[in-house]
Amino acid sequence: MSHASISRSVCVILGVLGYVLSGLCQPGQPLDSLLSELQAHPQKDDRRAELLNGLAYLLHTSDPQRSIAYATEVIGFANQLKDRKNLANAYTQQAIARIVTSDLDSAKIWGTRSLELQRELGHKEGIAASISNLGLIYYRLNNYQQALAYFQEAAQLFNEVGSPTAVMIYLNMSAIYAEIKNFRKAEEYIFLARKKNGETGDKRIEAYALLNLGTLYTDEGDYEKGRQYLDSALYANQVVNDQANIAKVYGNLGSNYSRMKDYRRSNGYYKQALAINHTLDNARSIAANSTGIGENYIMLDSLSLAYSYLSRGLSLGKSAQAIDVQRDASGNLSRYFEQIGRYDSALYYNRQHALLKDSLYNESSQKELTRLELQYDFDLKEQGYIQQQAIDKLQIKQLWLYGALAIVLVGGVTGYFLNRSRLRGIRMRTEMREQELTLQAETLLFQQQLSESELKAIRAQMNPHFIFNVLNSLECYILENDSRSASKLVQQFAQLTRIILENSTQSMVTAEREWLAVQLYVELEDVRFDHTFDYLFEADPSLDLTKVILPPMLIQPLVENAILHGLRHIPDYRGQLEVRMTQTDGHILITVVDNGIGLATAAKAATAPYKEKSIGIRGINERLDLLRLHHPESCPSLTIDEIHENGKTGTRVCLRLPLVYANFQSMNPDEKVQVKEGI
Known part of the structure; x- marks a missing residue:
């Protein structure tokens, strides 16, 4: 288990709506002054609602239960409010306080209510803030795709109204990119947030940014730099008394020292974080x-x-x-x-x-995150082009005011066509770049699929149950002083293990090696089940197994299913397993037939239907999909049928693969392959 994921707390900003939107005060107004003013204003009106919302915002990271209580009081006299923005703000405070306590179901309900009311009021800044808070909820639920979409939508709305709150969204977006390991993009948004925050000097924003940088560099493996930023983040968050973020700093310091293998110091920081989080519930x-x-x-x-x-x-x-x-x-x-x-x-x-x-990092979500990232960057550039176009038009108007009519007309027409040509060229370059990035992403995903399918195939062949059962059989031979059988079993198991490990390093192996591996596996399973079934291997004499190549580790899972789910459960007759390899129409056809209990009975007996759900069958189908990309002219396939003969059931599995020769050599029909039969 990697230490990289344990207690990793990238910081996202809660409640970007804040108390500034309530018209209450400037950021940083002391808590005591708000409490005094609240005590002096008992009337249940908009002013009291503003004070309560302000207190709820100030306390949401240090005392979320009090924050919830203040927001609940506002909702209690909602009918007496003239400005319904105060009610929407109370809904927001309910949402962000419950995010702190990880009550995400309730947070989603209150966040949705806030968004609906803000849209009804047509309050763009409030709509953006509510969307951002919903993005935070989906971030906490590890739904990074939905979270990023919400953050991007909120950022665009804040930019449209010219709100400085957009700087907070940049930090939230950096957290998403950090989660999907796009560290450079995450770092870019953090520095953008710090640059824009330099104009206002908000200490809370700086504290969030320092925490994210410390976490980012720790994830990248620069532990010394990560600790420097985390130490700075600890001091900055203590200044603003953000208890939730102080706990995150301690947790990330624990993760940092854990990676450095200083486990006792790591636990010291984790326990400090744990104590604060208990107070926050x-x-x-x-x-x-x-x-x-x-x-x-x-x-x-x-x-x-x-x-x-x-x-x-x-x-x-x-x-x-x-x-x-x-x-x-x-x-x-x-x-x-x-x-x-x-x-x-x-x-x-x-x-x-x-x-x-x-479930966190599936292929479809990764593709969607990449698409959202590209689309958002394109939209930002498009907005820049539109703004630049507006500036050009203003300049043309100035020339019209101070220059001759002829110069204005010529300049306007020339500028229009030049600008149109420039935009067309920029869009074309952007589209080409997007296509290039998409192709790179698809290539990386294909390589990842290939690696994962090969690993699944190895696990399907060398699963723990099989290994343990072979070792148990070996132990029985030893206890019975049957040294000859024990020695033979060890040799077979060692030979099978070596073949599997060697085959796993190759994308294609000779049919001879794969055929031998399957025979060794069946012999070991025959010993395991005390010779309760017969088996037969038969290869087409016209096939030169030393020259034909095929993907490794495809046949064994089919044989394993036949034994474990078919032959193993036969009640009153002897089992028979037949494995055949033939060639037809430029393809190799591998057929596995058993006279076991059949598909329907096996599905009822198993805890989960093995034919559709098993890792082995799913892995074979995934590898067949990849094989079709390399051999589009062929039709690799896997079919599974139940058979009924002489009043008995069974299963026939047919695996169809393209006929490929090593180094493009032709087939030598005179060479024969040795067929092994076990009874």
Whole structure:
């Protein structure tokens, strides 16, 4: 498990609407002065609503429960308000305070109400702020695609109305790019936010920016630079008394020292973060901190403490709907159970970790994030072109005022066509660049798919259950003093392992090696199941298996399914497995036939339907999709049918692959392949 993901807290800004929009005061007005004014103004009117909303905003990161109480009071006398913006602002304060406590379902309800009311009022700045807060909620739910779309929409609205609040959105967008590992883009938005904030000098913005930079450099592996920014962020957030961000700084310092393998110091920072998050009742951050502490205890060999913290982290991560925290906790629980020798539990949590990881970074969401990024950059440039065009028109008007009519006409016509040509050229270059980036992204995704499918194939062949069962069989032979059988089993297992590992380094291998690997696997499974079935391997004599090449690790999962889900459950007759390799119409046809219990019965007996859901079948289909890209003229396919013969059921699987020869050599029909039969 990588330390990179544990308790990583990129900072996103809460409640960009703030109390500035309520018309209350300037940022930085002391809390005591607001409390005094509130006490002196008991009337339930718009002024009291402004004061309550201001207090709710000031307290949302340090005392979210009080913030909720102040906003609730405003909602209680909503019928007496003349300015409904105050009610919309109260809805916003409800949303951001609940984000701090990780009550994301309630936060989404209040955020949606705020957006609906702001749209009804036609308040553009309020609409942008509400959209930004919804983006923050989806960010916390690890839905980065939806979050980025909301942040981009909010940034465009803030820029349209000329609001300085746009600087806050840039920090939120930097957090999204950091999550998807686009560190340069994240750094670009942070520096843009700091540059624009230099005009107003908002200490809260600077504190957020320092925290994000510290987290960013830690993720990139520059731990010293990361700690320098995190130390600066700690001081800056203490100045503005942002307790939520102080906890994030401590959590990120814990992650930083954990990566440096200073686990005891790391736990010290994590526990400081944990204490603050308990006061804030922030379930998500408590889960992340607990997971980080649990991982450190694994490294310190304090396994009982590790299990306590990791279990807590997983439980709270589920309640807070934090997929990334659940992923990290599951991965570390897998390591914990592996160390104590409970391999079944270790395998379970390892699978949970893989599923959660895939749900965060699936192919479609990555493509959508890339598209949103390109579209947003294009829109920004387009806005720049429009602004420049407006400036050009103003200059032409000035020439019309101070110059001759003829010069104005000539200049106007010339400028128009030059500007039109320039815009056309810029758009063409932008489109070409977008196409180039899209092609690069598709190439990277294809390489990633190929690597992942090969890894899945290796796992399908060398899964833990198979290895453990072979070792158990070996142990039985040893205990029975059957040294000959034990030695043969060791040789077969070693030969199979070597072939699988060697084949996994190649995208294409000879059919001879793949054929041998499948035979060795079946022989080992035959020993495992105490010779309860017969098997037959038959290859077309016209095929030269030493020259024909095919993708490795495609046949074994089909044979495994036939044995484990078909032959294994035969009630009252002897099983028969037949594996054949033939050639037809420029293709190789591999057929696996068993007389097992059949598809329908196997689906009922299994905890999950293996034909559609198993990793092996899914991995084969993925690799066939990739194979079609290399051989578009062929039609690689996989078909599975249930057969009924002589009153018995069975299954026939047909794998169709293109016939390819190594180094483009022709087939030698005189060479024969040895066929091995086991009874």
